[in-house]
Amino acid sequence: MLVPVATIPRYTRTAKVLHWLVALFILANLVIGLRMERFPGYSHKSPEWNSILFWHGSIGAVVLWLAVARIIWRMGHRPPPLPGSIPAWQAWIAHGVHGLLYLAMLVLPLAGYAHRVAGNHPVSFFGLWNWPDLFAPNESLRVLFGTIHVDLALALGALLILHLGAVLKHLVINRDGVAKRML
Numbered sequence: 001m002l003v004p005v006a007t008i009p010r011y012t013r014t015a016k017v018l019h020w021l022v023a024l025f026i027l028a029n030l031v032i033g034l035r036m037e038r039f040p041g042y043s044h045k046s047p048e049w050n051s052i053l054f055w056h057g058s059i060g061a062v063v064l065w066l067a068v069a070r071i072i073w074r075m076g077h078r079p080p081p082l083p084g085s086i087p088a089w090q091a092w093i094a095h096g097v098h099g100l101l102y103l104a105m106l107v108l109p110l111a112g113y114a115h116r117v118a119g120n121h122p123v124s125f126f127g128l129w130n131w132p133d134l135f136a137p138n139e140s141l142r143v144l145f146g147t148i149h150v151d152l153a154l155a156l157g158a159l160l161i162l163h164l165g166a167v168l169k170h171l172v173i174n175r176d177g178v179a180k181r182m183l
Contacts, residue, residue, distance in 0.1 A: 009080035010080060011079060015074070016182055016183075018066060018069055018070045018073060019182055022063060022070065022105065025063045026105070026156070029056060029063065030153065030157060032055060035052075036049075057112060058125050060108070060112050064105070064109035067102065083178065086176075086178070094166065097166075100155075101156070104156040104159065105156075108153060111145050111148040111152060112145075113131060114135075114145040115148075115149050117133050117137070118138050118141035118142035118145055167179045
C-alpha cells in the first residue's frame with residue numbers, strides 16, 4: 001500500500017544525523033576490520049598494520065560515543081510509531097533487532113579496546129590521546145576479548161543485513177513509508 005509522504009511520521013533531524021553517522025562509521029570499520037587480516041604486507045609489526053589498526057580503533061571509539069549519544073537522545077525522544085498495518089510479530093522482531101544493534105554498537109568497541117589493553121598495546125584516539133589501561137595485560141583475556149570482538153563483528157554484519165533487508169522490503173514491497181521515516 002503506497003503511503004503519501006506527507007502523512008509519514010518521521011524521526012527527528014538529530015536522530016537521523018546520529019543514525020547515518022553511526023551507519024557510515026560502522027560500515028567503514030566493518031570493511032577495515034574484514035580487510036585487516038588480508039592487508040597487503042600483513043604483519044603485526046609492520047607500519048601498515050599499525051596504521052590500519054590505529055584507524056580501526058579510533059573509528060570504533062567514535063561508534064561507541066555516537067551510540068551513547070543516540071541512546072541518550074532516544075531516552076528523551078520517542079521514535080515515530082510503526083503503522084498499525086505491521087503485524088505484531090514483525091514489530092517485535094524489529095524492536096529486537098534494533099536492541100541487538102544498540103548492544104553491538106556498545107559492546108563491540110569495548111571488546112576491541114579490552115583486547116588491545118589485555119595485549120599490552122596502547123589504544124589511541126586519532127593520535128590525540130591514549131585511552132587509559134583499565135586492567136593489566138593478560139594473554140587469556142586478550143584471546144577472549146579478541147574472540148568476542150570478531151564474533152560480535154560478524155553478528156553485527158548479520159544484523160545489518162537483516163536490517164537492510166527489512167528496509168528494502170518496506171521500500172519496494174510494502175511501500176508503507178516505514179523506511180522513509182529515517183530518510
